[in-house]
Amino acid sequence: MIRIVRPRLPSELESSLLKLTQELANTPVPERGDHTQRMWERHTVRRDVYRPVRDALEEMAPGVDCCMYCGNHMADTVDHFVPKSHCTLRTFYWPNLLLACSTCNTRFKGDKHRGDGLVGSLLIDPTREDPFDHLDLRLASGVYRPVDGSRKGKWTIRVCGLNEGRRPRVRANAWLSLEDDLKGWARARADGDRKGMRRKEWRMRNQPFADVYHAALRKAASDDAEVMFTNTDPDILDLLRDEELSAALHA
Ligand SMILES: [Zn+2]
Incomplete structure (x- = not known):
């Protein structure tokens, strides 16, 4: 969400x-x-x-x-x-x-x-x-948790079935795809491959579960981002903070 x-x-x-x-x-x-x-x-x-x-x-x-x-x-x-x-x-x-x-x-x-x-x-x-003031999305598992026990967060997770069935699994998969696309975008930029960059941007903009990308962005902007992305390739955090990519995705 x-x-x-x-x-x-x-x-x-x-x-x-x-x-x-x-x-x-x-x-x-x-x-x-x-x-x-x-x-x-x-x-x-x-x-x-x-x-x-x-x-x-x-x-x-x-x-x-x-x-x-x-x-x-x-x-x-x-x-x-x-x-x-x-x-x-x-x-x-x-x-x-x-x-x-x-x-x-x-x-x-x-x-x-x-x-x-x-x-x-x-x-x-x-x-x-x-x-995201009430909901935290764990990127690796795709599971939503209420922020600081938020009542609104708890009720929303329950009533919308955010963690039901395969939803977390599909979100975790969306995060893996996003990581691949971010790296692919960086490679295309290093190679001067504009078409490749546009292709990756298009994929990232149109993937299901848009909340995954937004949750990652929010985490990347937080003060303890380094801790949250400890187990992630360090390039990913830099890419989530990359102004050129951000401008392209929000254009
Ligand atoms: Zn729905």
């Missing part, structure tokens, strides 16, 4: 969402739940609102449409951060919409939601805060 910047929507789409919210607000409270579901499935809403919103979310997602919860790529569903069943009036509220893979949207997170005891959510919203 990584920090994602949420842009403003085109004004036409924004006003379509507002109109739908208004329609819901005008619906008597006891009927709102059923009406929300009918609206969400309405043909014109799917065509004129759902699809453009999903396109906008895909645009803001890292990598190739990476799921904003688990980080795997090719996510293609619009998830309600606060579920429709908990707050119908947020069904068409842009800040409540995230891109999720179907596994996160249905099998793991689904309708689970819990407040933090104040006014916020116990689930990390990557469009509002930096998930």
Whole structure:
């Protein structure tokens, strides 16, 4: 899970969402739940609102449409951060919409939601805060751990199933691929092979589990980076701090 910047929507789409919210607000409270579901499935809403919103979310997602919860790529569903069943009036509220893979949207997170005891959510919203303030990703094992026992970190790991099934293994594999690509990029640069550099940059930008690269960057920038990367090839730490590579990957 990584920090994602949420842009403003085109004004036409924004006003379509507002109109739908208004329609819901005008619906008597006891009927709102059923009406929300009918609206969400309405043909014109799917065509004129759902699809453009999903396109906008895909645009803001890292990598190739990476799921904003688990980080795997090719996510293609619009998830309600606060579920429709908990707050119908947020069904068409842009800040409540995230891109999720179907596994996160249905099998793991689904309708689970819990407040933090104040006014916020116990689930990390990557469009509002930096998930790495609560989550630490162990690169070698691909396992997530809560930072300093963070409640939000614990709940997010559990409710999004971040360490379930093969997810850690695939993340550990993504880290190995990333190490190879970083070294390959450095070799290409030493050889003056611009095409080879672009190729490696493309691979790194488009790999699944974009959170692995971002977690590595965050660790490389921390004060105890030398300790965290003790068992890693020393070149890797230098490459994660390389300004030319960083500029190329964030272009
Ligand atoms: Zn997911």
